[in-house]
Amino acid sequence: MGGDDNSVVDGYLKDEQATLALGATVARHLPSGGVIYLLGDLGAGKTTFTRGLLNGLGHIGRVKSPTYTLVETYTPTPVLTLHHFDLYRFGDPMEWEDAGFRDYFGPDTLCIVEWPEKAAGALPPADLTLQLTVEGTGRHYCLTAGTPTGTACLRTISTPPAVG
């Protein structure tokens, strides 16, 4: 992971395992709630990343694509609710309001949003944004902080733990 800037972390993921591992890493450094946007084309690994993150939080079991259900909800720990949204099928940002998704956001709640651009303007801002880009058989990733909470999270990810 390169760069001295605390608001961006990027690198290369050579396979699915690496995408899962990135999810687990983010899970370890997450605050107790917040918003993460996931950007990338079909097949870039957005749901795979989410699976890695959920497994990292202790969730065992299925992590199904929320494309058709629009949202899948998990309680990986007794104090954390995680909503995994997929807005791929949205035709209009107004659908965000109409579906009542605003009510899903709150303290002790982590919201992961795939295809956030489909509800541009209606969504709460992201603490972290992950961009996944297909590069050969692997993926290039770029994590960007959008809030002080996100910056603090990225700082702990990019700083190796102190020895001793």
Next chain:
Amino acid sequence: MLVLGIETSCDETGVALYDTEAGLLAHQLHTQMAMHARYGGVVPELASRDHIRRAIPLMEACLAEAGRTLKDLDAVAYTRGPGLGGALLVGASVANALAFGLGIPVVGVHHLEGHLLSPLLADPKPDFPFVALLVSGGHTQLMAVHGIGQYEILGETLDDAAGEAFDKTAKLLGLPYPGGPMLSRLAEEGDPQRFTLPRPMLHADSLDMSFSGLKTAVLTLVTQTQATLGEIDETTRKDICRAFQEAIVEVLVTKSLKALRQTGMKRLVVAGGVGANKQLRAGLDTAAARRGLEVFYPPLSLCTDNGAMIAYAGAMRLSQRSPAGSFGVAPRWDLTTLPRP
């Protein structure tokens, strides 16, 4: 008993009238296919208020189609879950208000129970017990169905639903909406030998499936082919479609047969939109005939979300004196926790 069924779990509003003596009397559905095609993508209109706009006119159309009035109704059934909370509440409110006003019972139905009982609206209909393959854009599950309310999940997709894999792969291949059916049409003209795509979990003992890797495999195949051939020509595109469909169909057929073998059941029931796929039907029919098994499909018009399956499932529950539901919705609801009637 005449039952009105109302389905509003997602983005289609379905209303139907089912009579336990005379069968399905009317069936109305609001879809936006033409509009979808115009915009080149899915316009779900998930808006709860869209269901509000459609529900009553569809109900009136059903009554007119059947030549009945509200006074003829004996019960109302609605989709209680799983689905989107706001959308479910519309169906629940309409159903409960109607039932309260008319002084008749109301029953909340599980959406997937509706799907897996929908083949019972066909003629001939299967006897219990049977294995159900529910395969659509949102679900891919194998279930053992011992009777009404006696469902056991044998296996399911760990990630993408099969129909979702069709639609997303079609999009990756640049096919216009609706992608899945068009991909299938192109696949019919493709060469099954030219490319081979992976069949994840095909030989695993479990009846679980995984389809999200296929999307990535197609993406890689397209990139590699572009690198060697330049542009993807029409023939190559058809061959890729064929390779994709071969992979999905083989997984679904193999897992269905394995489920029949494991349960010792002799009947397979296929429900959901992907159940309309020709190659899947041919594959299942051939494999079943060879083993002396029977395969049943719902009428084509009842493969997707609809009110008929909800009216039917509600009628089955009420005729078997299942406790009628109270006003409520269950956006997340495990099918295997349903009570027996």
